[in-house]
Amino acid sequence: xxxxxxxxxxxxxxxxxxxVLYAVDDLLLEVxxxxxxxxxxxxxxxxxxQTVYRWWSTKAEILFxxxxxxxxxxxxxxxxxxxxxxxxxxxxxxxRFLTRSPAGxxxxxxxxxxxxxxxxxxxxxxxxxxxxxxxxxxxxIDPDRPADDHAADRLIxxxxxxxxxGRDPARLxxxxxxxxxxxxxxx
Amino acid sequence: xxxxxxxxxxxxxxxxxxxVLYAVDDLLLEVxxxxxxxxxxxxxxxxxxQTVYRWWSTKAEILFxxxxxxxxxxxxxxxxxxxxxxxxxxxxxxxRFLTRSPAGxxxxxxxxxxxxxxxxxxxxxxxxxxxxxxxxxxxxIDPDRPADDHAADRLIxxxxxxxxxGRDPARLxxxxxxxxxxxxxxx
Amino acid sequence: xxxxxxxxxxxxxxxxxxxVLYAVDDLLLEVxxxxxxxxxxxxxxxxxxQTVYRWWSTKAEILFxxxxxxxxxxxxxxxxxxxxxxxxxxxxxxxRFLTRSPAGxxxxxxxxxxxxxxxxxxxxxxxxxxxxxxxxxxxxIDPDRPADDHAADRLIxxxxxxxxxGRDPARLxxxxxxxxxxxxxxx
Amino acid sequence: xxxxxxxxxxxxxxxxxxxVLYAVDDLLLEVxxxxxxxxxxxxxxxxxxQTVYRWWSTKAEILFxxxxxxxxxxxxxxxxxxxxxxxxxxxxxxxRFLTRSPAGxxxxxxxxxxxxxxxxxxxxxxxxxxxxxxxxxxxxIDPDRPADDHAADRLIxxxxxxxxxGRDPARLxxxxxxxxxxxxxxx
DNA sequence: ATATAACCGAGACGGTACGTCACGTCTTGCA
DNA sequence: TGCAAGACGTGACGTACCGTCTCGGTTATAT
Numbered sequence: 174x175x176x177x178x179x180x181x182x183x184x185x186x187x188x189x190x191x192x193v194l195y196a197v198d199d200l201l202l203e204v205x206x207x208x209x210x211x212x213x214x215x216x217x218x219x220x221x222x223q224t225v226y227r228w229w230s231t232k233a234e235i236l237f238x239x240x241x242x243x244x245x246x247x248x249x250x251x252x253x254x255x256x257x258x259x260x261x262x263x264x265x266x267x268x269r270f271l272t273r274s275p276a277g278x279x280x281x282x283x284x285x286x287x288x289x290x291x292x293x294x295x296x297x298x299x300x301x302x303x304x305x306x307x308x309x310x311x312x313x314i315d316p317d318r319p320a321d322d323h324a325a326d327r328l329i330x331x332x333x334x335x336x337x338x339g340r341d342p343a344r345l346x347x348x349x350x351x352x353x354x355x356x357x358x359x360x
Numbered sequence: 361x362x363x364x365x366x367x368x369x370x371x372x373x374x375x376x377x378x379x380v381l382y383a384v385d386d387l388l389l390e391v392x393x394x395x396x397x398x399x400x401x402x403x404x405x406x407x408x409x410q411t412v413y414r415w416w417s418t419k420a421e422i423l424f425x426x427x428x429x430x431x432x433x434x435x436x437x438x439x440x441x442x443x444x445x446x447x448x449x450x451x452x453x454x455x456r457f458l459t460r461s462p463a464g465x466x467x468x469x470x471x472x473x474x475x476x477x478x479x480x481x482x483x484x485x486x487x488x489x490x491x492x493x494x495x496x497x498x499x500x501i502d503p504d505r506p507a508d509d510h511a512a513d514r515l516i517x518x519x520x521x522x523x524x525x526g527r528d529p530a531r532l533x534x535x536x537x538x539x540x541x542x543x544x545x546x547x
Numbered sequence: 548x549x550x551x552x553x554x555x556x557x558x559x560x561x562x563x564x565x566x567v568l569y570a571v572d573d574l575l576l577e578v579x580x581x582x583x584x585x586x587x588x589x590x591x592x593x594x595x596x597q598t599v600y601r602w603w604s605t606k607a608e609i610l611f612x613x614x615x616x617x618x619x620x621x622x623x624x625x626x627x628x629x630x631x632x633x634x635x636x637x638x639x640x641x642x643r644f645l646t647r648s649p650a651g652x653x654x655x656x657x658x659x660x661x662x663x664x665x666x667x668x669x670x671x672x673x674x675x676x677x678x679x680x681x682x683x684x685x686x687x688i689d690p691d692r693p694a695d696d697h698a699a700d701r702l703i704x705x706x707x708x709x710x711x712x713g714r715d716p717a718r719l720x721x722x723x724x725x726x727x728x729x730x731x732x733x734x
Numbered sequence: 735x736x737x738x739x740x741x742x743x744x745x746x747x748x749x750x751x752x753x754v755l756y757a758v759d760d761l762l763l764e765v766x767x768x769x770x771x772x773x774x775x776x777x778x779x780x781x782x783x784q785t786v787y788r789w790w791s792t793k794a795e796i797l798f799x800x801x802x803x804x805x806x807x808x809x810x811x812x813x814x815x816x817x818x819x820x821x822x823x824x825x826x827x828x829x830r831f832l833t834r835s836p837a838g839x840x841x842x843x844x845x846x847x848x849x850x851x852x853x854x855x856x857x858x859x860x861x862x863x864x865x866x867x868x869x870x871x872x873x874x875i876d877p878d879r880p881a882d883d884h885a886a887d888r889l890i891x892x893x894x895x896x897x898x899x900g901r902d903p904a905r906l907x908x909x910x911x912x913x914x915x916x917x918x919x920x921x
Numbered sequence: 922a923t924a925t926a927a928c929c930g931a932g933a934c935g936g937t938a939c940g941t942c943a944c945g946t947c948t949t950g951c952a
Numbered sequence: 953t954g955c956a957a958g959a960c961g962t963g964a965c966g967t968a969c970c971g972t973c974t975c976g977g978t979t980a981t982a983t
C-alpha cells in the first residue's frame with residue numbers, strides 16, 4: 174500500500190486536490206510563474222490556504238504534479254519510417270512542447286526555478302521527462318546503442334538551448350539539426 | 361555625443377552605480393537570486409532605494425549589467441593546437457562558467473527569469489554571450505564555415521542542457537561531446 | 548445580535564486591538580501627532596502593519612477610538628452649589644482638557660485633521676464630546692432651557708477659540724467668561 | 735531700508751516669489767493642506783526646490799504669507815446703523831471667511847497645523863487676524879470698551895467652534911448669537 | 922451510537938518586500 | 953549669488969503575499 178492511511182479522521186478530498194491542480198494550470202497561463210502565488214492558487218481553487226500547504230510545500234511542487242504527466246504524453250511521438258523523419262518529428266514535438274504547451278511552460282518555469290532553488294533542482298531530478306522521451310526515440314532507432322554517450326543530450330541540447338535563449342522557434346531548422354545529429358558520433 | 365545630458369541637474373553618481381553593481385555581485389553569491397531583493401541591494405550598497413529604481417527596473421537588469429562583462433571574459437579560451445583540444449577546452453570553460461562562476465550564476469538566473477518575463481527575454485537577447493563565445497572558437501577553427509547551420513547551438517546545447525537539468529557537471533564527458541561535435545555535420 | 552460575524556475565519560484579536568490603542572496613546576505624548584505614523588504605531592504595538600490597516604484607515608481613526616472615552620470622562624464635572632461656580636469649574640475642566648490631557652491632545656489633533664479631511668470630519672461629527680459635556684452642565688442648571696439657542700456653543704466657544712489660537716491658557720479668565728455667559732441671553 | 739542687501743550677487747527674484755505664493759493658493763484649493771507639498775509647490779510654480787527652501791522653511795510659512803493679507807481684507811465689514819446689525823454682519827463675514835474663502839481655508843489649515851506644531855503656533859501668534867477684525871468692529875460700537883474682557887473671544891468663539899466642529903454653517907443662527915452677545919457682559 | 926481525529930473553508934495574525942512619494946540636501950551649468 | 957534642474961540618502965506610505973494560527977464544521981473510522 175502506497176497510501177499510508179492514518180488511524181482515523183476525514184480522508185483527503187480528491188476534489189480539493191484536483192481543484193488546486195487545475196487552478197495552477199490556469200494561473201500559470203494567465204499570470205505567469207512569477208506572479209503565481211500560494212494565496213492566489215488557493216483562492217482560485219476555492220480551497221483553504223492551509224489545505225494547499227498541507228499537501229504541497231511550494232508552488233513548484235504543485236506545478237510539478239500538475240504538469241509532468243501531460244509533459245510525458247506530449248513528448249511521445251509516433252514511429253516514422255526513417256530515422257531522419259523520426260528524429261525530425263521528435264525535435265518538432267520538443268519545440269512545440271517547450272514553446273506552445275501549457276505543460277511545457279510549467280516545465281520551463283520549474284527548470285528556471287531550479288537554477289536558484291536546490292529543492293526544485295532535486296524535485297525535477299526525480300523525473301527526467303525530456304531525457305526519457307529522447308531515449309525512447311533513440312532506443313527505437315538503435316536498440317543496441319551504447320549508454321552514457323550523451324546521445325540524448327546531443328539530440329535535445331541544441332533545440333533546448335535555442336528555445337531557452339529566447340530566440341524565435343520558427344527560425345530553428347529542426348531538419349538540419351536532425352541531419353547533423355545522425356551524422357555525428359559515427360566513425 | 362552619446363551622452364544626451366539634460367540641461368541642468370546633478371549628474372548621476374558613478375560611485376552609487378558601482379556600489380550597486382558590487383552589492384548585487386556579492387549578494388548573489390551570499391543569498392542567491394531568489395533572496396536577492398531591491399531593498400537588500402540598496403541597503404548593502406549604502407544607497408537610497410529610489411536611486412536603484414531610478415536606473416534599473418528589476419534585479420535582473422542590475423545583474424545583467426553586473427555580470428555580462430565578466431561572462432564574456434570567462435568564456436574566451438586560448439587557442440589550442442588541434443580542433444579537438446580547442447573544442448574540448450571551450451566546453452570545459454563553458455561548464456566552469458555555468459557551474460562555478462559568479463557571472464555564470466548571474467547568467468543562469470537571468471535565463472531563468474527570461475522564461476516568464478518578456479522584458480528579461482528581450483534584455484538577454486540583446487547580447488548573446490554564449491553564442492558569441494562559441495562562434496569565436498568555431499571561426500578560429502574554420503574561418504569559412506557557413507552561417508546559420510546551428511553549429512554554435514550544437515556545440516553549446518548538450519552541455520547547456522546537462523547543466524540546466526541540474527545534473528552533476530563532473531559526470532559530463534566534454535571530450536566525448538567534442539568528438540561527436542567534430543564528427544557531425546560533415547556530409 | 549449586534550456582532551454580525553462572518554461564517555468562518557480566525558476571530559479578531561482583542562489583544563492586538565488593545566496594543567494598538569495603547570501604542571497610539573503613548574506615541575502621541577512621546578512624539579506628537581505629526582510624527583505619529585502607522586508604521587510606528589504597528590511597531591510599538593508589536594503588531595503587523597496590515598493588522599492596523601485592517602481595522603483602521605488612518606491614525607485619526609485610531610486616535611478617535613483611543614481618546615474619546617477618556618475625553619468624555621475628563622469633561623464631566625461634579626455639581627457645584629451655584630451656577631457661576633458650576634460654569635467656572637466646567638470651563639476650567641475644558642481648558643485643562645484641551646491643554647493638558649492626552650485625550651485632549653488627541654481631540655485637538657482630530658479637529659485639526661478634520662479641517663482638511665472630510666472623513667475625519669464625519670468621524671468626529673458622530674460624537675460631539677465637547678457639546679455633550681457642556682449640555683450636561685447646562686441641563687443641570689436649567690432643566691427647562693430651550694434647545695437650539697447655541698448655549699453650548701456660547702459656553703465653549705470663547706475658551707475654545709482662545710486655546711486653539713495658541714494663546715497662553717493661564718491668561719484666560721474663566722471666571723469672567725462664566726459671568727458673561729450667565730449675563731447673556733436673558734432679557 | 736528694511737531690505738538688507740547682500741554684498742553682491744543676483745538679487746532675489748520677485749517673480750519666483752509671486753509664483754510660489756500663487757501656486758500655494760491654487761494647490762490648497764485643488765488638493766487640500768495635507769496633500770500640499772514643498773515639491774508640489776515648487777513644480778507648480780516652475781521654480782527650483784532649493785529656491786523655495788531658501789526663503790521659506792515650511793509650507794505653513796508660505797501659506798501664511800499667501801493668505802493673511804487676503805484674510806484681513808475679507809474680515810473687514812462696512813459700518814451698519816445699529817450695533818445688532820453690525821455684529822450680525824460681522825458674524826456673517828466671519829462664517830463666510832471660514833467656510834467659503836480660500837484665505838479662510840488657509841487660516842483653518844494653519845490653525846490645524848498649529849495644534850501639533852509649535853513653530854506654526856508661534857507663526858500665527860504673530861498676527862491675530864480674527865481677533866483684530868473683531869476688535870475693530872467692537873471699537874467702532876463702543877470706543878471706550880475695556881480691554882481684556884474677552885469680548886472679541888466671546889464674539890468670535892461660538893461661531894468659530896461651530897465651524898471648526900464641522901457642523902453645517904447654514905444651521906448657525908448668527909442673529910441669535912449677535913443678540914446674545916449684546917445682552918451679555920452688561921452689569 | 923458515539924467518540925476521536927484528520928480533514929475542510931475562511932480569515933486574522935506577525936512579518937517583510939514591494940514600488941512610490943516627499944523629505945531636505947547636494948551638485949551641476951547658466952544668468 | 954540666485955536660479956532651474958535633478959540626483960542623492962532617508963524613511964513612511966499602503967498593498968501583497970508569506971507561512972502560521974485559530975475558528976466552526978464535516979466526514980470518516982474505531983470503539
